[in-house]
Amino acid sequence: MPGPAGLPSPNHGERRAGLRPSLVVLHYTAMPSAAEARARLCDPTAEVSAHWLIDRDGRAEQLVDEARRAWHAGAGDWAGAGDVNSRSIGVELQNTGAEPFAEPQMAALERLLSGIRDRWRIVPQGVIGHSDLAPDRKADPGPRFDWRRLALAGLAVWPKATAPGDPARFAADARCFGYPDAAPDRLLAAFRLRFRPWARGPLDATDAALAADLAARFPVDGPSASA
Numbered sequence: 001m002p003g004p005a006g007l008p009s010p011n012h013g014e015r016r017a018g019l020r021p022s023l024v025v026l027h028y029t030a031m032p033s034a035a036e037a038r039a040r041l042c043d044p045t046a047e048v049s050a051h052w053l054i055d056r057d058g059r060a061e062q063l064v065d066e067a068r069r070a071w072h073a074g075a076g077d078w079a080g081a082g083d084v085n086s087r088s089i090g091v092e093l094q095n096t097g098a099e100p101f102a103e104p105q106m107a108a109l110e111r112l113l114s115g116i117r118d119r120w121r122i123v124p125q126g127v128i129g130h131s132d133l134a135p136d137r138k139a140d141p142g143p144r145f146d147w148r149r150l151a152l153a154g155l156a157v158w159p160k161a162t163a164p165g166d167p168a169r170f171a172a173d174a175r176c177f178g179y180p181d182a183a184p185d186r187l188l189a190a191f192r193l194r195f196r197p198w199a200r201g202p203l204d205a206t207d208a209a210l211a212a213d214l215a216a217r218f219p220v221d222g223p224s225a226s227a
């Protein structure tokens, strides 16, 4: 059964409670090829999907109408709310998880995100990774994904550490930016995966400074997030 716009994945439903997309969730497929990923994302027995799939060569295919609720995020929450599928658009990037993201693919993602932003008025801090909303379960789009590049294009956010932060405030600041409650080690791992993938060792003043900057500039209950 194709979607309402004749799109190939049958795996979608109504967005609940009249919700509209305020987030974009980025994923990697963790599969060897986009063809295999596409087959799975369109398989009714798999019960997973995403709105878009972007291959390494930059070809982007829409699988689910953006107005519909695709099934990509699963359990998790962001900015203090669950049912992320009802609040987001899901983008799968063809990548095994162990390779760089190709330039044509990143360029295609930037074009796609610009369009999604314009269609749905999604703010840069609303573009997140699967690992952000599910730190206990997920690691995609992984340490090789270039979040800073997206931020420089105005399509995501990137923190600045201007002064050493207080590690005791890290969890509260991460939550203020949008992260869910998670075990301290899982929260730190998810945060570093996105903002400091080269960092090792225990929570430090730089992690805390980055989280403090994000919490100050992009608080979930602040005017910029609720606009």
Ligand SMILES: [Zn+2]
Pocket: 026, 027, 028, 072, 130, 138, 140
């Ligand atoms: Zn994912």
